[in-house]
Amino acid sequence: MxxxxxxxxxxxxxxxxxxxxxxxxxxxxxxxxxxxxxxxxxxxxxxxxxxxxxxxxxxxxxxxxxxxxxxxxxxxxxxxxxxxxxxxxxxxxxxxxxxxxxxxxxxxxxxxxxxxxxxxxxxxxxxxxxxxxxxxxxxxxxxxxxxxxxxxxxxxxxxxxxxxxxxxxxxxxxxxxxxxxxxxxxxxxxxxxxxxxxxxxxxxxxxxxxxxxxxxxxxxxxxxxxxxxxxxxxxxxxxxxxxxxxxxxxxxxxxxxxxxxxxxxxxxxxxxxxxxxxxxxxxxxxxxxxxxxxYVDLYEEAAAISRSSAEHARHQARRRALAEAAAQGEPARSLADRVPHDVRAAIPPSVRRGVRKALGRERDDQP
Known part of the structure; x- marks a missing residue:
């Protein structure tokens, strides 16, 4: 047909x-x-x-x-x-x-x-x-x-x-x-x-x-x-x-x-x-x-009030990552360090810097 x-x-x-x-x-x-x-x-x-x-x-x-x-x-x-x-x-x-x-x-x-x-x-x-x-x-x-x-x-x-x-x-x-x-x-x-x-x-x-x-x-x-x-x-x-x-x-x-x-x-x-x-x-x-x-005003107000919760969640995530590393017999490393190098290399530098800043791990650029 x-x-x-x-x-x-x-x-x-x-x-x-x-x-x-x-x-x-x-x-x-x-x-x-x-x-x-x-x-x-x-x-x-x-x-x-x-x-x-x-x-x-x-x-x-x-x-x-x-x-x-x-x-x-x-x-x-x-x-x-x-x-x-x-x-x-x-x-x-x-x-x-x-x-x-x-x-x-x-x-x-x-x-x-x-x-x-x-x-x-x-x-x-x-x-x-x-x-x-x-x-x-x-x-x-x-x-x-x-x-x-x-x-x-x-x-x-x-x-x-x-x-x-x-x-x-x-x-x-x-x-x-x-x-x-x-x-x-x-x-x-x-x-x-x-x-x-x-x-x-x-x-x-x-x-x-x-x-x-x-x-x-x-x-x-x-x-x-x-x-x-x-x-x-x-x-x-x-x-x-x-x-x-x-x-x-x-x-x-x-x-x-x-x-x-x-x-x-x-x-x-x-x-x-x-x-x-x-x-x-x-x-x-x-x-x-x-x-x-x-909406922006509402969100910013809520974020300011809940900052302690965000910090608590960050510390919990870090503790879990360390516990998982210990259970697998790995040396204590941060979650970011456990990401394979080739994956980290594919992430734009500006994004990596933002992640490090959020984790409180900014690098010292001074010699």
Missing amino acids: TEQPRAIDEMNPDGVPRKVLFVAGAGRSGTSTLAGIVSRLGMHVPLPEVPPDDSNPRGFSEPQWVVDVHDEWLAESLVQVSDSRPEAWFETGRISSREPARVRVSEWLEPHFAEHPELVVKDPRLSWFLGLWRVAAIRTGATPVFATMLRAPAEVVGSKQKYYANKLGSAHLAASWVNMLLHTERATRQAEGDGGRVFVRYEDLLTDWVRTTTALGHALDLQTIIHTRSDQIREVHRFIDPNLRRVTSTLDDLALPRRLHDLTGQTWEELNRLADEGGDTTERQATFDQLREE
């Missing part, structure tokens, strides 16, 4: 401009669902994809190369995927501004346009490097467009605790959600060369994916979605399961500290307004600027 022509070829015989849809948002917020929908409607997820697992049996619809390079950069930056520190954005921002990193990403993107002119790139780590991806896409002659998934923070926290066995607690996960979403909002604001952004409620996607995805396609001028075929639509109907929303809880269930509870609730309320038609205004962006400032 002859393969059916793609709808985009049928409706647009002269071809369409290159575009990259970047699906951003916190992990467990429905990014895989949206990427899975648009890929089944004809957009191309660069291969190979991350394989499904028990936490997401229907698949992640994310390129393995993207996940691997993000993991590499996060490790270099000493940033966690769900990092609640406001300063973490400065650490990943240093990598995003590097010319070799931009070249590396644009060279990876380029050959995938031979498969399809409209690509979808999704990874929960993506928000940390959105500026880099924007530049890389433009360099390939593509227009970057952005879709940020919105899911109630209590559900995101509950889902991470259920499927990722997260031990850091509800307060940390809620704070990291606030940190991630406030920065993602800022990073996806209109810039030169962009083709727009949308905010998509996970609930809307599960309730009426056709209406929600069609609106997204028209808002971002994605020809693949606008001109999709009926057989592709039927495939998405088989893919979507209302029971995908397997974790339901409210903010009150998390028992957060009062100020964090209030800030999380305000952030969620404002994000919901962005998903409404006409809700993405300059006035609302100013509100997000204020929320970010409030």
Whole structure:
């Protein structure tokens, strides 16, 4: 049987401009669902994809190369995927501004346009490097467009605790959600060369994916979605399961500290307004600027108060490392000294200096 022509070829015989849809948002917020929908409607997820697992049996619809390079950069930056520190954005921002990193990403993107002119790139780590991806896409002659998934923070926290066995607690996960979403909002604001952004409620996607995805396609001028075929639509109907929303809880269930509870609730309320038609205004962006400032103040206050806990954790880690070395009959060494030399050599000097400073082991540069 002859393969059916793609709808985009049928409706647009002269071809369409290159575009990259970047699906951003916190992990467990429905990014895989949206990427899975648009890929089944004809957009191309660069291969190979991350394989499904028990936490997401229907698949992640994310390129393995993207996940691997993000993991590499996060490790270099000493940033966690769900990092609640406001300063973490400065650490990943240093990598995003590097010319070799931009070249590396644009060279990876380029050959995938031979498969399809409209690509979808999704990874929960993506928000940390959105500026880099924007530049890389433009360099390939593509227009970057952005879709940020919105899911109630209590559900995101509950889902991470259920499927990722997260031990850091509800307060940390809620704070990291606030940190991630406030920065993602800022990073996806209109810039030169962009083709727009949308905010998509996970609930809307599960309730009426056709209406929600069609609106997204028209808002971002994605020809693949606008001109999709009926057989592709039927495939998405088989893919979507209302029971995908397997974790339901409210903010009150998390028992957060009062100020964090209030800030999380305000952030969620404002994000919901962005998903409404006409809700993405300059006035609302100013509100997000204020929320970010409030979050930075809250985090800095909490960090100042909890400094003793951080010091205690550092001493505990050192004691464990020494105990492990003693049990194995090794000479007493610090944890940093136990890292193989070739691994340490691969870490940039500035990062090594930062680690030594944090451990109170700064070297004396005097002869």
